[in-house]
Amino acid sequence: MPGAPNRVSFAKLREPLEVPGLLDVQIDSFEWLIGSPRWRAAATDRGEPSPVGGLEEVLYELSPIEDFSGSMSLSFSDPRFDEVKAPVDECKDKDMTYAAPLFVTAEFINNNTGEIKSQTVFMGDFPMMTEKGTFIINGTERVVVSQLVRSPGVYFDETIDKSTEKLLHSVKVIPSRGAWLEFDVDKRDTVGVRIDRKRRQPVTVLLKALGWTNEQIHERFGFSEIMMGTLEKDNTAGTDEALLDIYRKLRPGEPPTKESAQTLLENLFFKEKRYDLARVGRYKVNKKLGLHAGEPITSSTLTEEDVVATIEYLVRLHHARTDGQAAVMTVPGGIEVPVETDDIDHFGNRRLRTVGELIQNQIRVGMSRMERVVRERMTTQDVEAITPQTLINIRPVVAAIKEFFGTSQLSQFMDQNNPLSGLTHKRRLSALGPGGLSRERAGLEVRDVHPSHYGRMCPIETPEGPNIGLIGSLSVYARVNPFGFIETPYRKVVDGVVTDEIHYLTADEEDRHVVAQANSPIDSGGRFVEPRVLVRRKAGEVEYVPSSEVDYMDVSPRQMVSVATAMIPFLEHDDANRALMGANMQRQAVPLVRSEAPLVGTGMELRAAIDAGDVVVADKAGVIEEVSADYITVMADDGTRHTYRMRKFERSNHGTCANQSPIVDAGDRVEAGQVIADGPCTENGEMALGKNLLVAIMPWEGHNYEDAIILSNRLVEEDVLTSIHIEEHEIDARDTKLGAEEITRDIPNVSDEVLADLDERGIVRIGAEVRDGDILVGKVTPKGETELTPEERLLRAIFGEKAREVRDTSLKVPHGESGKVIGIRVFSREDDDELPAGVNELVRVYVAQKRKISDGDKLAGRHGNKGVIGKILPVEDMPFLPDGTPVDIILNTHGVPRRMNIGQILETHLGWVAKSGWNIDGSPEWAANLPEDLLHAQPNQIVSTPVFDGAKEEELQGMLSCTLPNRDGEVMVDGDGKAVLFDGRSGEPFPYPVTVGYMYIMKLHHLVDDKIHARSTGPYSMITQQPLGGKAQFGGQRFGEMECWAMQAYGAAYTLQELLTIKSDDTVGRVKVYEAIVKGENIPEPGIPESFKVLLKELQSLCLNVEVLSSDGAAIELREGEDEDLERAAANLGINLSRNESASVEDLA
Structure with a gap:
């Protein structure tokens, strides 16, 4: 890449293939949907004679729509788009959808008169994909995640019967749309069929219903005892009886007739409207059963031959596994097909539904709803006056697209924490969502790493929680073929010579070949150096074979991992569990004020940053x-x-x-x-998620116990780990029943100091420093008015509207937030801005906050080595090197051995080498394989050590002993990577050498400022009158049942009573206590908590008369609501202690 930073690489292997476009999985799929010229050109190059786009496909399926008599029809063709309505930036600013108008040509034909009316019809605004592979829906950037689903096709399974321990076999024919067809051999050795998951019948009933005679069944299945046995037990006489038998099972309670039974069976499996295998399903069925090999795919329904071949395959499979018969089936054309069961978790049987297909399915749903409307209108409207425009109602189509982008589980709010998180989000593969699995039902098998994932889905990067294994990430070199199967590239090997010819293979194609790994040693002519080569075969079996037997070789060592995983140096030395955390935590890194590329990278940084699209x-x-x-x-x-x-x-x-x-x-x-x-998190075009910090790995006074981290105050003072966070605050002025709300500076009962930063419109000025509770936008809302007295009417007449009662509903800075106002956007109806119904004006205020690193923030390396800052020490107290350089960060040694992420230690050593520079004298043995540009380097030389092809241990050790001395001529770190450190407080050396070097440390998006929370008074729940929970609701800390036991155990009765009454739901007591505190009086006795009154009401609702009695037996009346004293106290104090659960954010603030 021209202008790439001068990063020197430890890679020994030459990669014959560039990393493909990392967003292609999104962009190519969307281009197929809209049928873009680029996609058409690529499809023609692949050898497709007349490629059909996704939208065209739906229109062809839908056309023609005929009325019930067949006298009229409406067909659609030629979908095309106009220019997008507004550019991306404007859509984000104005909460618009980035979309282009879609037009189609609609043709109405009156079959009685032969009249044809053709029109161009507007089909609604169609959301378009941006260059970055995202969609902008109502101003927010969203990503559509690709879905991993079971491919339509035919699947054979084997189980063991628990009672008889017999091998049982079954097969499912799974369509893309339509009824399932299942065949099985049960423990009584009969072959049965289930149609649409209804009751089981003998399979011969279905064959007879399809028109087969007993003789034909004998001729085809005479080799099988179990089929002959099934035929004997079948009592149906002929085709008619078999059809009626099937009809009774499928439609119990309806009178069966031969015609209705025939129509039902045909509609179920043989009509395109009701049954669709899809092209991929047809391809899988043909491949499995050996039918129509090499022929182009034309139909996507089942055929009679499919059903018969499936039954024969099942029977032959059963005989092969139980009687030892030959495990092959000969199909028409004399081809022998091996019979075997299928692994449902194999990537040959799981495919991707990418963006284009997901949207296409949604359009199909909308179009079929529209089809019903069109049919009805054809019958109700005057034939002469009908035009395509009058028949078509585009609402169902528009609604279906909107519903998908707005509410589908697969249309997600884009992860924009940093460029890597956005890139990974677009390459995510999810098995969840409509038509997929649910996390409750998914077992261990489907979540597990499968050998067929190699080079297709990363075995490392997956979430840690309930979604583990259900959500994955596409491998670096993987691509998606037109059928939706993931392919990965391999170099062709011919007679033991590795060529640069690249073949992309799907998982089931790969199973038929012998594949060598990328780091198998080869000479300059491409021949394998070793006579026997380590290879893998089907199902992940690994063995040594002669080089002449090898078919393919991996193109790159990083082929099996995803982008985030490929950015972990020394990945090969990390335990997989920690590598998983490392890959996931890189996505949580916060962009810092000054980004710094890693001293020790992997060579993936430049490409990842460019494809992420933020540079x-x-x-x-x-x-x-x-x-x-x-x-x-x-x-x-x-x-x-x-x-x-x-x-x-x-x-x-x-x-x-x-x-x-x-x-x-x-x-x-x-x-x-x-x-x-x-852009954010990049330096010189490379991904830069953290900082290179001087790290010492040692315990320090117990302050870094349990993964706590000790930091130098230098990182705070010099803003090394400082980040900027921007919050958006929004308020709108609406029309209410009592009049319009108004954005104004004229707010009742507010002092001039509070309004000092507001301009004449009532909006805060840019550059103002604000903290929680400050007004950002002044707003007043009309209060409910009672009948006016004559005096008020006179005031109204003199002063106009100003005298009417309004309440302050201004936008205030939320609790716990502060910062500087950096931007304001005002949208109003007067300026012709598009606003929701009932909204007259909308104001957005952007407040930026500079967050320095502080104790409680979370830091992490790239190897799953995470921790929370436990102490920030003054620079002078930090341990220092012999030349006086204090370290930046101290990590505990206990964080390494049992976690087995040794990569962090190697990174620390190589980081020191890169920072110091090195010079390799002579030609030592350990440096024999090093490239020329790695023999000498100046200080601060950035290096890359690609995964599985990086710096070796002996090279690292050799380079540590060849580092350049500092300005005083000292070499501070020895060949083991350890240095003598001095205690900053005493100046004495520590009694043992300490590992010191440079590690890449990221600041994660788990910041203490967002988590710390405290409440004195705040909102209460409507029913129980107890404080709400959680920071977002400005809630309190729950004092639960077990905490009460602890208080009782200590005998702290008064403290407990206080917690359960005046600090919680004693509505009278809490106001009186507040008053007493303000006036400096003694705290009054607690009253009766509201939850006790609720309990009484619950008991009364069960018809139990519950009374509260005093010690002398007199009944105590529990007053409802608050007395006058209470209301007077609250009014005088100017507080509202009985605030109910707020209806809106404005009430809460």
């Missing part, structure tokens, strides 16, 4: 003409001028700060594809 890339080669913080102008070689605008301090979906800054100067020469501006 600015030059479209054409040319010369930089002008550079500023806001834009870059490039004069291209072809004479055109391009201006690239920078994103400045924008808020991402996750509240992190997205900011772009140029990395080129005027007069620089740039090539096409070169990075010219960095």
Whole structure:
């Protein structure tokens, strides 16, 4: 890549294939859906004579829509799009959907007169994909996740009967749409069939219903005793009786007739409207049963031959497994097909439904709803006046698309924590969602790593919780074929010679071949060096074979892992569980004020950053003409001028700060594809999620016990781990029943100091420092008015509307937040902005907060080594090296051995080597395989150690002893990577050498400022009058049953009574206590808690008369509500202690 940073690599292997476009899985699929010219060109190159896009496919399926008599028909063709309504930035700003109008040609034919009416019909606004593979729906960026589902097809299974221990076999024919067809051999050795999951019948009944005679069955299945036995037990006489028998099972209670039974069976399996295997299902059935090999796929329904071949396959499988007969079936054409059971978790049987197909299915649903409307209108409207436009109602189609993007489990709010998290989100594979699995039902088998995942789905990157194994990530080199199966590339091996010819194989194609791994040693001519090569065969079996037997070889050692996993250096030395955490935690890294690329990378950083789309890339080669913080102008070689605008301090979906800054100067020469501006979490075009910090691995006074981390105060003072977070606050002025709300500076009962930062409109000024409780936007809402007195009417007449009662509903900074106002957006009906119904004005305020690192924040490395900051020490107390350099961070040694993530230690050593620079004298044995550019390097040389092809242990050890001395001529770290450290407090050396080096540390999005919470008074629940729970509701801490026991155990009766009454739901007592505290009086006695009154009401509802008696037996009346004293006290104090559960955010603030 031109202009790539000068990172030197430890890779020994040459990769014959560039990493493919990392967003292709999204972009290619959407281009197939809309039938873009680029997709058509690619399909033609693949050898498809007339490629059909996803939308065209739906229109062809739907056409023609005929009325009930067949005299009229409506067909659709030629879907096309107009220009998008607004650019991406405007859609984000104005809460619009990034969409283009869709038009189709509709043709109405009157078969009686032969009249044809053709019109172009608008089919609604169709959401379009942005260049980054995302959708913008109502102003928010969303991603459609690809779904892993069982492919339609035919699946053979084997089970053992518990009672007889016999082998039983069954087969399911699973369509994309329609009824299931299941055959099985039971323990009584009869072959049965279940149609649409109804009661089991002998299989011969179905064969007879399809028109087969006993003689034909004898001729085809005479080899099988079990089929002959089944035929004998079958009592149906002929085709008619068999059809009626099936009809009775499927439609019990309806009178059977021969015609209705025939129609039902045909509709169930042989009519395209009701049954669809889809192209992929037809392909799988043909492949499994050996039918129509090599012929193009035309129909997608079942055929009689499919049913018969499936039954024969099942019977032959049963005989092969029980009687030892030959496990082959000869099909028409003399081809022998091996008979074997299927593994449902194999990637040859699981396919991806990508974005295009998911949207296509949704459009299909909408179109079929529309079809009903069209049919009804054909019968009700006057034939002469009918035009396509009058028949079509596009509402169901628009609603279906909206429903998918708005509410589907697979349309997700984009993860924009950092560029890597967004990239990974687009490459995610989910087995959940409609038509998929549910996390409750999914067993261990489906979650497990399968040998067929190799090179297709990453075995490392998956969530840790209930979704483990159900959500995965696409491997680096994987791609999706037109049938939805994941393919991975291999180098062809011919007679023991590895070529650069690349073949993409699906999982079941790969099973037929012998594959060598990428690091098998080969000479300069491509021949294997060893006579026997380590290979893998079907089902993940590994063995050594002669080199002449090898068919393929992996293209790269990182072929099996995903992008995030491929960014972990020394991955091969980490335990898989910790590598999983490392891959997942990289996605949680927060963009820092100054990004820093890792000293020790893997070579994946540049490509990941470019494909994530948060950096600015030059479209054409040319010369930089002008550079500023806001834009870059490039004069291209072809004479055109391009201006690239920078994103400045924008808020991402996750509240992190997205900011772009140029990395080129005027007069620089740039090539096409070169990075010219960095985005968040990138440096010089490379992904940069954290900081290179000087780490010492040692215990320190017990302060780094249990994964706690000790930090140097330098990181706080110098803003090394400081991040900017931007919060968006929104308020709207609506029309209410009592009048319109108003955004204004004129707020009742508010002092001038509070209004100091508001402008004349009542909106806070940009640059104002705000903290919780400050007003951001002033707003008043009309109060309910009673009958006006004559005096009030006079005031109203004199002062106009101002005298009417309004209440303050201003937008205030939420509890616990603070920062600086950096942006304001005002939308109003007067300016012709699109606003929801009833909203007159909408104001958005952006508040930026600079968060320095503090104790309680979570830090992590790339190897699953995570921890919370336990103590921040002054620089002078930190341990220091012999030359006086204090370390930045101290990690505990106990975090390494049992977790088995040794990669972090190797990274620390190599980090020290890279920071210090090195010089390898002579040609030592350990350096024999090192590339030329790794023999010498200056300090701060960035290096890459690709996964499974990185620096070896002996190379690392050798380089540690070849590091360059510092300015004083000292080499502080020895060949073991350890240094003598001195205690910063005493100046004495620690009694043992300590591992010191540079480790890449990330600040994660688990920040203490977002988690710390305290409440004095706040909202209460409506029913129980107890405080709400949780930070979002400004709730209290629950004092539960077990906590009460602890108090009782200590005998702390008064404290407990206080907790359960005046601090909770004693509505009278809590106001009186507040008053007593304010006035400095003694705390009054607690009253009766509201929950006790609720208990009484519950008992009364069960018709139990419950009374409260005093000690002398007199009945105590529990008053409902609060007395006058209470209301007076609350009013005087200016508080509302009995605030109910708030109806809106404004009430809460």
